[in-house]
Amino acid sequence: MRMSSSLPYAHAKVGGFTQEAPHLHNPFTDDPILEKVLRRWMPQNVYTKVAEDLTKFGNRIVNEIDALGRECELHPPKLEQYDAWGNRVDKLVLTPEWTKLKRIAAEEGLIGIGYDPNMDPTWRRVHQISKLFLFSPSAGLVTCPLAMTDGAAKTIKELKLDAISPEAKEAFRRLTSRNPDEAWTSGQWMTEKRGGSDVGSGTDTHAIHVDGNRYLLNGYKWFSSAVDADMTFTLARPVDSKGNIIEGSKGLSLFFVELRDKKTNKLNGIQMVRLKNKLGTKQLPTAELLLDGAEAIKVSDDGRGVAGIANMLNITRIHNAYASVGSMRRVISLARDYATRRVVFGQKQSNWPLHLATIAKLEVETRACTLLLLEATRLLGKQEAGQANLTEQLNLRLITPVLKLYAGKKCVPLISEGIECFGGQGYIEDTGLPTLLRDAQVTPIWEGTTNVLSLDVLRVLEKDNVAQAFVEHIIDILKQNKAQDCPQLSKCEVEVKKALSKLTDVLKTISSRDSSVAGGLNVTRCAREIAFAFARIYSGALLIAHAGDPTISTQSDKEAAYRFVVEDGLIDLHLEMFSDKRNAKDRAIVYENFKE
Numbered sequence: 001m002r003m004s005s006s007l008p009y010a011h012a013k014v015g016g017f018t019q020e021a022p023h024l025h026n027p028f029t030d031d032p033i034l035e036k037v038l039r040r041w042m043p044q045n046v047y048t049k050v051a052e053d054l055t056k057f058g059n060r061i062v063n064e065i066d067a068l069g070r071e072c073e074l075h076p077p078k079l080e081q082y083d084a085w086g087n088r089v090d091k092l093v094l095t096p097e098w099t100k101l102k103r104i105a106a107e108e109g110l111i112g113i114g115y116d117p118n119m120d121p122t123w124r125r126v127h128q129i130s131k132l133f134l135f136s137p138s139a140g141l142v143t144c145p146l147a148m149t150d151g152a153a154k155t156i157k158e159l160k161l162d163a164i165s166p167e168a169k170e171a172f173r174r175l176t177s178r179n180p181d182e183a184w185t186s187g188q189w190m191t192e193k194r195g196g197s198d199v200g201s202g203t204d205t206h207a208i209h210v211d212g213n214r215y216l217l218n219g220y221k222w223f224s225s226a227v228d229a230d231m232t233f234t235l236a237r238p239v240d241s242k243g244n245i246i247e248g249s250k251g252l253s254l255f256f257v258e259l260r261d262k263k264t265n266k267l268n269g270i271q272m273v274r275l276k277n278k279l280g281t282k283q284l285p286t287a288e289l290l291l292d293g294a295e296a297i298k299v300s301d302d303g304r305g306v307a308g309i310a311n312m313l314n315i316t317r318i319h320n321a322y323a324s325v326g327s328m329r330r331v332i333s334l335a336r337d338y339a340t341r342r343v344v345f346g347q348k349q350s351n352w353p354l355h356l357a358t359i360a361k362l363e364v365e366t367r368a369c370t371l372l373l374l375e376a377t378r379l380l381g382k383q384e385a386g387q388a389n390l391t392e393q394l395n396l397r398l399i400t401p402v403l404k405l406y407a408g409k410k411c412v413p414l415i416s417e418g419i420e421c422f423g424g425q426g427y428i429e430d431t432g433l434p435t436l437l438r439d440a441q442v443t444p445i446w447e448g449t450t451n452v453l454s455l456d457v458l459r460v461l462e463k464d465n466v467a468q469a470f471v472e473h474i475i476d477i478l479k480q481n482k483a484q485d486c487p488q489l490s491k492c493e494v495e496v497k498k499a500l501s502k503l504t505d506v507l508k509t510i511s512s513r514d515s516s517v518a519g520g521l522n523v524t525r526c527a528r529e530i531a532f533a534f535a536r537i538y539s540g541a542l543l544i545a546h547a548g549d550p551t552i553s554t555q556s557d558k559e560a561a562y563r564f565v566v567e568d569g570l571i572d573l574h575l576e577m578f579s580d581k582r583n584a585k586d587r588a589i590v591y592e593n594f595k596e
């Protein structure tokens, strides 16, 4: 019989057991493939410097950055519209950790590396995006303004705005600066109340001409993230001397706006109407903005607004992808660590075959997405270095929306499964784990929804030779498999080639309309499945090439390739899916028992 004083739950005691929390490891050295990809791709001297930087940065994430990101979640931004005397002030109250993270981002060159003339132009994008991939799940969503900052710098560069506008020249210097006292961030204001996907119909911001390329903007921007930015690019409709505008996307031009007056620091004809109350991304100030005579500079030809801002979109979409994949990697990293600390039914989680099988599935998908992300980044680097041939350029344009939509779509259920690995603790706010899931849900939505990006893939396929360039590129990647004696990889190769030929057959049939299916074919209704086929075939080929390089690969790399390619399959496309007749059937299913 025990004395009552030794009872484990008496009085203020809460029992003798405390579950050890998962440990955050250096995300670079903990990642099973990132370092190996860099070693495989980069020249030795570049690799050495990059690996050293990423290792150091990984330590900084563990020791400093992760806690700052957590504080941003706990202390979301607030908007104070009026001061005590009733003056309209629109003051954003930001936690100091947000500001600190922006300073760290500049110091670490998270944008600067991508444009650094002293770094190898071929590899600086891979270096930059790898670093952001490590940063993202700890970054308190500072990655959002960084994405738009990178997109803005790219837009200035591609449209050669620095040559025509001293303001844009100065903006480029600041957007890419590593000096936290000088560095700027940018916004990207496209979405209005009528629509964020269809900006051609949705934009009713009007631009009144002042002189030269100077205008005043009047409109309402419905979602404007990271509104503590210094500048933004936005779309508006120039009003001609007779007061007319052109409807549709042909009436849109691109404008450069600085948010505050340099001398007074007052907002430039902008009112912050309210901050959005969001499911996630709570760290991030996303505002509705009234533009009431905001001074702006037109930086595109009339009617070329969408084409101009597309320069930004293709960069922010790659950023979006590292956010998706970075969170996938983070949840797995924490879950596999936790599995070595949590005992269930008498043994560690990591010893239960079913638990291991659950995480292994997540791991295979995450490796595929990581390789696709790095590949898009590699092509971007080559293109910017002026070294990409036409095939590579076409593949970069194709893979950018494919990567964004595929990673965005995969990450939400994957992170949800990852959260379940922690049982009830995964649902508890103090652990920080729920943040991963709610922040993941935005990645398929912003920067183009899954459907809209699938339609962008079709837009790309309309260009000459894109499908052919894809086939050539995949065959080239498969040639990198040096393990010809490995039966697992040989089987994978066969499956990739089969899927490739099925995809091209389907695309040919649809484009020629020479179909055995009765009735018409509708391509757009299967745009998602087409985009997914591109993603899975491309990732499958990359997994094979990675696993087939004896200098870096392990047996697990081969196993991962086999499971992704052969066991899970690469393509789910049948001509019947494209039949027009299914539209009516879809309508009947969706609207059964519905009264308008």
Ligand code: UCC
Binding pocket: 141, 143, 144, 147, 148, 188, 189, 190, 191, 196, 197, 198, 199, 200, 225, 249, 250, 306, 307, 308, 310, 311, 313, 314, 316, 317, 319, 320, 323, 446, 447, 448, 449, 452, 456, 459
């Ligand atoms: O959500 C937003 C910010 C969130 C915060 C940032 C987070 C980043 C990640 C952070 C990580 C944590 S900003 C809002 C994003 N909005 C969108 O993404 C819009 C989605 N909608 C589309 O993408 C549509 O497809 C539109 C708006 C592009 C469709 O417009 P149009 O005018 O109907 O399209 P058109 O007529 O087909 O295209 C007009 C021109 C064409 O060029 P030309 O005239 O030379 O033939 C197209 O080829 O634009 C060209 N174009 C492109 N070019 C259209 N899209 C692209 C593209 N992606 N790349 C190159």
Ligand code: FAD
Binding pocket: 187, 188, 189, 190, 191, 194, 195, 196, 197, 198, 223, 224, 225, 226, 278, 281, 286, 442, 445, 446, 447, 448, 449, 450, 451, 452, 455
């Ligand atoms: P809709 O276009 O109404 O889409 C609704 C649904 O219809 C989606 O499922 C979509 O896939 C589908 N759909 C649309 N068109 C088609 C089609 N042709 N065929 C089939 N399906 C279709 N925007 C900015 O400009 N700047 C920002 O800083 C910004 N920050 C944001 C921050 C957050 C947290 C969020 C959630 C959004 C932000 N946005 C921002 C807006 C975002 O880019 C848009 O919400 C997004 O592009 C979708 O536009 P929408 O909301 O109008 O949706």
